[in-house]
Amino acid sequence: MKDRYESKDIEPAVQAEWEAAGSFAAREDAAKPKYYCLCMFPYPSGRLHMGHVRNYTIGDVLARYMRMQGYNVLQPMGWDAFGLPAENAAIENNVPPAKWTRDNIRHMKGQLKSLGFAIDWSRELATCDADYYRWNQWLFLRMLERGIAYKTTGTVNWDPVDQTVLANEQVIDGRGWRTGALVEKREIPMYYLRITQYAEELLAALDRLPDWPDRVRTMQANWIGRSEGVNLAFPYDIAGNRGELKVFTTRADTIMGVTFVAVAAEHPLAELAAGRDAKLRAFVDECRRGSIMEADLATMEKKGVATGLSVRHPITGAEVPVWVGNYVLMAYGEGAVMGVPGHDERDFAFAKKYGLPILPVIDVAGKPYSTDAWQPWYAEYGVCVHSGPYDGLDFNAATNAIAKDLEAKGLGRKQVVWRLRDWGISRQRYWGCPIPIIHCPTCGDVPVPDDQLPVRLPEDLVPDGSGNPLAKSKAFLECRCPKCGAAARRETDTMDTFVDSSWYFFRFASAGNDRAMVDGRAAYWLPVDQYIGGIEHAILHLLYSRFWTRVMRDCGLTDLDEPFQRLLTQGMVLNEIWFRKPATGRIAYYNPAEIEAGGEGDARKGVLKSDGQPVEYGGIGTMSKSRKNGVDPQDLVERYGADTARLFTMSNVPPEHTFEWSDEGAEGAFRFLKRLWKIVHAHVEGGPAQELDVAALDGPQRDMRRQVHQALVKVGDDIGRRRTFNTAIAATMELLNALGRFADSSPAGRAVMQEALDFMVLVLSPVIPHAAQAMWRGLGHATLVVDERWPQHDPAALVQETVEIVVQVNGRLRARIAVAAGADEAIAREAALADPGVAKFVAGQPVRKLIYVPGKLVNVVV
RNA sequence: GCCGGGAUGGCGGAAUUGGCAGACGCAGUGGACUCAAAAUCCACCGGAUCGGAAGAUUCUUGCGGGUUCGACUCCCGCUCCCGGCACCA
Numbered sequence: 001m002k003d004r005y006e007s008k009d010i011e012p013a014v015q016a017e018w019e020a021a022g023s024f025a026a027r028e029d030a031a032k033p034k035y036y037c038l039c040m041f042p043y044p045s046g047r048l049h050m051g052h053v054r055n056y057t058i059g060d061v062l063a064r065y066m067r068m069q070g071y072n073v074l075q076p077m078g079w080d081a082f083g084l085p086a087e088n089a090a091i092e093n094n095v096p097p098a099k100w101t102r103d104n105i106r107h108m109k110g111q112l113k114s115l116g117f118a119i120d121w122s123r124e125l126a127t128c129d130a131d132y133y134r135w136n137q138w139l140f141l142r143m144l145e146r147g148i149a150y151k152t153t154g155t156v157n158w159d160p161v162d163q164t165v166l167a168n169e170q171v172i173d174g175r176g177w178r179t180g181a182l183v184e185k186r187e188i189p190m191y192y193l194r195i196t197q198y199a200e201e202l203l204a205a206l207d208r209l210p211d212w213p214d215r216v217r218t219m220q221a222n223w224i225g226r227s228e229g230v231n232l233a234f235p236y237d238i239a240g241n242r243g244e245l246k247v248f249t250t251r252a253d254t255i256m257g258v259t260f261v262a263v264a265a266e267h268p269l270a271e272l273a274a275g276r277d278a279k280l281r282a283f284v285d286e287c288r289r290g291s292i293m294e295a296d297l298a299t300m301e302k303k304g305v306a307t308g309l310s311v312r313h314p315i316t317g318a319e320v321p322v323w324v325g326n327y328v329l330m331a332y333g334e335g336a337v338m339g340v341p342g343h344d345e346r347d348f349a350f351a352k353k354y355g356l357p358i359l360p361v362i363d364v365a366g367k368p369y370s371t372d373a374w375q376p377w378y379a380e381y382g383v384c385v386h387s388g389p390y391d392g393l394d395f396n397a398a399t400n401a402i403a404k405d406l407e408a409k410g411l412g413r414k415q416v417v418w419r420l421r422d423w424g425i426s427r428q429r430y431w432g433c434p435i436p437i438i439h440c441p442t443c444g445d446v447p448v449p450d451d452q453l454p455v456r457l458p459e460d461l462v463p464d465g466s467g468n469p470l471a472k473s474k475a476f477l478e479c480r481c482p483k484c485g486a487a488a489r490r491e492t493d494t495m496d497t498f499v500d501s502s503w504y505f506f507r508f509a510s511a512g513n514d515r516a517m518v519d520g521r522a523a524y525w526l527p528v529d530q531y532i533g534g535i536e537h538a539i540l541h542l543l544y545s546r547f548w549t550r551v552m553r554d555c556g557l558t559d560l561d562e563p564f565q566r567l568l569t570q571g572m573v574l575n576e577i578w579f580r581k582p583a584t585g586r587i588a589y590y591n592p593a594e595i596e597a598g599g600e601g602d603a604r605k606g607v608l609k610s611d612g613q614p615v616e617y618g619g620i621g622t623m624s625k626s627r628k629n630g631v632d633p634q635d636l637v638e639r640y641g642a643d644t645a646r647l648f649t650m651s652n653v654p655p656e657h658t659f660e661w662s663d664e665g666a667e668g669a670f671r672f673l674k675r676l677w678k679i680v681h682a683h684v685e686g687g688p689a690q691e692l693d694v695a696a697l698d699g700p701q702r703d704m705r706r707q708v709h710q711a712l713v714k715v716g717d718d719i720g721r722r723r724t725f726n727t728a729i730a731a732t733m734e735l736l737n738a739l740g741r742f743a744d745s746s747p748a749g750r751a752v753m754q755e756a757l758d759f760m761v762l763v764l765s766p767v768i769p770h771a772a773q774a775m776w777r778g779l780g781h782a783t784l785v786v787d788e789r790w791p792q793h794d795p796a797a798l799v800q801e802t803v804e805i806v807v808q809v810n811g812r813l814r815a816r817i818a819v820a821a822g823a824d825e826a827i828a829r830e831a832a833l834a835d836p837g838v839a840k841f842v843a844g845q846p847v848r849k850l851i852y853v854p855g856k857l858v859n860v861v862v
Numbered sequence: 863g864c865c866g867g868g869a870u871g872g873c874g875g876a877a878u879u880g881g882c883a884g885a886c887g888c889a890g891u892g893g894a895c896u897c898a899a900a901a902u903c904c905a906c907c908g909g910a911u912c913g914g915a916a917g918a919u920u921c922u923u924g925c926g927g928g929u930u931c932g933a934c935u936c937c938c939g940c941u942c943c944c945g946g947c948a949c950c951a
Contacts (some may be wrong), residue, residue, distance in 0.1 A: 040951095042951095043950090043951050047951090062868080080951070083950075083951065084949080084950065084951085085950080085951085156949075165949080166949080167949040167950065168948090168949055168950080169949075169950045170949085170950090171949095215866055215867060216866085218865080218866065219865065219866050219867095219945095219946075222864090222865050222866075223865075223946090223947085223948090225865090246893080292949090293947075293948090294863090294864085294947050294948075295863075295864085295946090295947055297863090298863035298864060298947085299863050299864095300863095311875055328869060346863090395888075403951095420948095421948070422871080423948080424949085426949095427949065428949095429949085465887070489912060496950070497949095497950095498948095498951085501951085534945095534951090535866090535945060535946090536945060536946070536951080537869085537946095537951080538866080538945080538946070539865095539866095539946060539947080539948085540946085540947095540948065540951095541951085570946070571867095571945090572944080575946080586895075620942090621944085622945080624950075624951090626950070651874095651875095651886085651887070651888095652874050652875060652886085652888085653874065653875070654865095654875085654876095657868085657874095658868080658944065658945085659868095659874090664873085664874090664888055664889070665887075667888080668886095669887085669889055669901095670886050671887095672887085674901095674902095676903095678902095717878085718878090719904055721878090722878065726874095726875075726876085726879085726886085726887095727875095727876065727877095727878090727885085727886080729886080729887090730875090730885065730886035731885090731886080732886095733885095733887075734885075736870095737886090745938065771877075804882095805882095806881080806882045808881085808882085808931085808932075810931075810932085811881090811930095811931060811932040812932090816882080835876085848931085849931060850931090851881085851931060851932080853881060855934095856881060856882090857881050857882075859881080859931055859932060860931090861931045861932090
């Protein structure tokens with residue numbers, strides 16, 4: 001064993017040993033318990049960032065730990081390879097997205113390998129490979145057959161200059177990020193997946209996921225958003241147009257307080273009125289330019305214009321004015337809402353602004369009501385007042401009575417609605433999975449027959465930022481109708497990339513099968529036992545995967561309802577954001593490493609090192625390619641080695657917390673590794689240790705051995721149960737400090753040390769697998785650590801004769817006393833009261849009460 | 863705006879079921895080694911008051927209340943920060 005720790009000598013050699021032994025190739029083996037450990041696969045953005053390192057190190061530690069527990073472990077890796085960044089890079093560098101993506105994959109795969117993750121690379125997949133995405137297409141066709149996939153219109157951001165659809169991310173302050181043009185809304189035909197059909201099941205099943213974090217289950221439940229309410233209709237007869245304006249409300253009890261209704265700009269009534277009113281026309285046009293993002297909609301100034309039209313109140317028959325509101329979304333519900341200014345904060349503000357009447361119709365436990373200013377209790381449940389026949393009824397009674405009356409008139413009924421909306425999957429983009437549809441002038445939209453799958457995406461196109469290049473590619477576009485054989489055109493929309501990531505975990509377990517989407521191997525490995533990924537995926541990706549799994553189940557492809565047994569949501573890795581915002585065009589971001597921060601003593605003032613000019617501080621945010629605030633882990637690996645990079649990312653912070661990046665800290669991890677190496681080396685230099693004879697140990701040796709076994713128990717619990725890797729590592733650091741002080745070179749002392757170092761190397765091996773292997777050899781073992789079992793602790797070693805307990809007087813710490821382990825209350829009481837530090841504060845006062853927590857504390861209440 | 867989460871020394875964090883606040887690490891200070899530096903090793907390291915020191919007392923877990931023998935932990939009301947909001951992935 002060398003006297004200096006040199007990661008550059010150790011790591012490639014150990015990786016070569018794993019490779020030669022085929023250590024990480026997973027084979028289905030019904031005789032062994034399986035463990036499928038999966039990290040969310042990366043988008044091949046170009047280089048690994050610290051978020052990846054954190055994610056994959058967590059997964060790798062768990063995979064290696066479970067393997068040491070005797071499980072047959074599968075840890076695969078792949079690439080979420082379709083997406084927008086490849087198109088942006090293509091425009092910038094004039095290379096096809098395919099080339100850019102595959103180059104990135106090659107580079108990042110090398111980076112992952114250098115970090116020594118225990119990955120079964122034989123199962124690698126990339127979603128941009130036709131072998132993979134053909135099954136997206138295949139299942140999409142099954143969904144069409146079952147009515148789960150359907151076509152309707154949807155709203156998109158439209159850049160009128162580039163004549164192209166923009167992603168939300170590409171809209172900045174209402175303008176296209178490349179052109180700066182005001183973005184418009186457009187209604188275009190799109191394919192949707194009927195996830196709402198599974199809403200009830202997706203909600204109910206959350207209760208059967210005890211090993212998911214509560215916060216994720218809560219977020220999903222709220223996202224699905226079951227609410228009970230009443231669907232009702234306001235009839236109208238306007239210039240010969242008879243109809244009903246439909247709205248949904250969860251507060252039918254306030255119906256007698258309705259003083260207006262508001263419709264979306266795209267609503268037929270708005271269109272009708274705009275035709276004869278220039279002011280309204282202008283407003284409707286303005287609304288069309290608004291954002292399609294919910295966050296914008298919820299925070300923008302609520303504006304409205306009266307249409308001059310009115311509808312009839314479904315209960316009273318009174319005339320109710322119709323307004324157009326910029327906050328009403330056509331795509332949401334019926335595109336209309338009823339306005340109850342008395343009991344809805346938004347309606348209250350709207351009524352104040354436009355001088356509409358405010359009618360209080362609910363009394364909340366006698367709390368005062370004034371139309372002067374909104375008070376939070378106005379929106380609470382109460383008892384109906386000024387509501388004619390409903391006076392005195394509470395929320396439930398009023399809702400029931402009103403629903404009954406509406407039903408009798410044929411103007412409404414109770415209904416359960418979901419916040420969840422169907423999943424629109426059409427993207428007007430090139431770098432994605434083609435939707436397998438052919439448009440025939442005579443037969444209409446014709447699904448591509450199974451035997452013509454996959455519909456291959458051409459890989460040689462270079463987008464230019466205007467429109468979808470597929471729509472300009474004759475070779476792709478022109479085809480024959482599968483039904484009638486006439487000349488036809490292919491659908492040029494591709495699928496949302498969330499489709500790709502909704503089932504890749506099945507495919508890892510059916511790698512290489514070119515005849516079926518999944519096979520029997522998936523039945524062996526699935527469900528994923530432990531899934532690990534960023535908290536930012538808590539809703540969409542996980543919900544889509546749960547949905548997709550159920551569709552596969554209903555198509556007979558799996559028996560599972562849920563794909564992920566246990567979920568760990570790692571916190572994000574954050575870093576500072578620095579940018580410059582030019583008068584026109586897109587914002588320029590700079591990596592924090594390029595910034596000199598702290599000018600004028602203010603950490604939020606900075607200049608760009610290269611030109612000395614000021615840059616703006618954008619706060620702390622997630623590391624992302626678009627904001628250029630990533631940290632390159634390669635620097636860390638080259639400087640300290642993979643083991644230090646791994647150790648560092650697992651130290652200090654629990655995995656679920658956000659991690660604010662700082663350049664300091666890696667040194668500490670590196671120092672620990674070097675100290676561990678040194679103590680192992682020093683021990684090995686002393687020659688082979690004798691066999692451990694527990695009965696022959698003296699007091700200090702027994703104490704040392706107790707600490708070793710206590711640490712072993714703690715590390716196992718922290719990794720196996722709590723997943724708090726930071727405290728596990730802290731425990732090993734504490735133990736190393738204790739071992740450093742344990743200078744006992746007697747034969748028995750060296751035997752204790754040998755056991756301690758063997759354990760230390762084994763329990764740290766999931767985190768620092770290369771160094772652990774080298775030290776394991778040094779300690780005299782011929783085997784590969786990856787094939788070793790987790791060490792068993794000796795219960796006898798943990799036994800303590802006396803324990804220290806804390807004595808409080810009136811809840812304040814006054815003394816520590818030693819009592820025999822297992823002492824009863826009488827003994828503890830006597831010992832506590834006898835202590836001078838305690839007696840001082842008791843000072844002869846009678847003891848009113850005494851609380852004794854065995855082995856921990858005595859609290860004397862006087 | 864809505865949904866979810868967070869806040870503990872100079873910094874990251876620990877305290878697992880309501881029971882010793884500050885484990886472990888970083889930074890810092892002092893010392894040893896060295897011609898010197900780096901590296902390494904040793905000691906100290908939340909604030910205040912008293913004390914030569916050992917130590918003692920007291921305050922302290924974002925802010926304001928509450929429950930309890932006892933609250934970082936539970937409850938109520940705030941503030942600020944982070945994630946998500948359906949076309950970034």
